[in-house]
Amino acid sequence: VSICVATSTLDPRSIYPVIDPRRVAGSGVPFMTIGAALAWDNFVITVERAHNLSSCSMQIILETTLSEPKEIQAWNLFDNNFVDRVGSSSLGLPNSMIIQKAGRSGQSCNVGADTVILCRYFAWPRGRTALYSFSPQDFWDFWGGCAVTFNWFNDTQGNDIWGDQTPQPTYPGVRFPDFTLISNETNTGKFVVVGGAAFAADSNYLASMGLTGAAQAFTRLPSTPADGTLVREIFQGDIYVVFGGAKFLVPQVQTIDFLGIQIILPGPIAYNYNPNDVRVIPQGGTAQLRTVPFNGTLVKEQMDPRVFLADLNQLRWVTSPTVMDAQCLPWRHVRVVPDGTLANLPHGLDLT
């Protein structure tokens, strides 16, 4: 089977956006926690990278102590039915399942799950009612290869706002805007927030940057900024772009070939990074950034067609588009880094 076409009975109102953990500070994968305020219910959704799962698989876990039973169904759109489910203990269902992505090349259309459907068991005569779902494409692109825990902790404080009325996510996902000051744990110093990450700020930095306001109370923040953040240490010229928590040096200038003519451009412009987005961080701040991106990050150099997957602190060349598809690696996650920045990173076995 090559092509599956299905119309769906899913109510578009029930379909909520999926948050991309790669574009949240701390780089989400391996870890991201979402508060989800849906129409009639509240959740805490935890997304953790599961190293034993490929991006074609996902673990779904339901946690709830609410008296009304809850169920999560792994839904196959072609079959218009569930292929597996988890539920409250009162239903006698398990609370964890491993699901496989539906619609993979060479796979029968009725195998695997396209998305999940969250159901409540209302009092008779209504009974089991499907309420919430997630966009199938984003569901697998963003959460494939992860353990996703739905902590369903409230079923009485909804906001009556359904999926089609819920605003699309805005990125980068950060808890505080740039240059927010946060007290350190012992209240003896300050952090400055850049790209959602906290950098220890000394008095010279604070004075030079004019950051003289009061700091907010301590809260633990990621150590690495969200994807695409551009940083430069104070009084240093080197600019880095951050992807997957790792820093990649952006050249000061870059020569590009345009119709046979050599053009010299500022490095950030040559790589389509906005120079105005460069954030000045405290001295030594780049030391807390990674050298190899988080596991699961896809990177390529601008002038090199090869795509690499970060896997166990090594880069593995994804040798063909067929391998990309077979491994359920979404092209939309490929991050373009400056030329030459991948050469010195450790390389592992090719993905074939």
Added chain:
Amino acid sequence: MADFPTRKGIPLDYILGSLSQPGEGVTPPPADFSQIQVFVSGDAASDTRAIGLPEDLRLLVQGFVHRSRTSDRKAAPDIPASDENGDIRIALHGLHLAPEELRELRQMIRGMVRKRLPGKEATK
């Protein structure tokens, strides 16, 4: 994010949705939401020639259903069906079309997929 009514001590990286009740500016859900969703997967999903195919198929199905509902043809119970012949499998759920209409629509879908992805045509 601090006011999300969850257990204390769980730092949240993102809030999906809003805690506020819908105000006057929020459009209420339409009573009769008729937008049809079409999903395409398998080999077609990764074929660059298939860009826009799901949207085109959705428009095709939506137009067909609209014409069907405005005609005098009596709708029959929906019969989910799939094309067992060839590489294109089609399942039509929730359209409330008559069996002959479903057959016609499947042929139209198959035709559009073959036109857009000629290399994917079934080996007959």
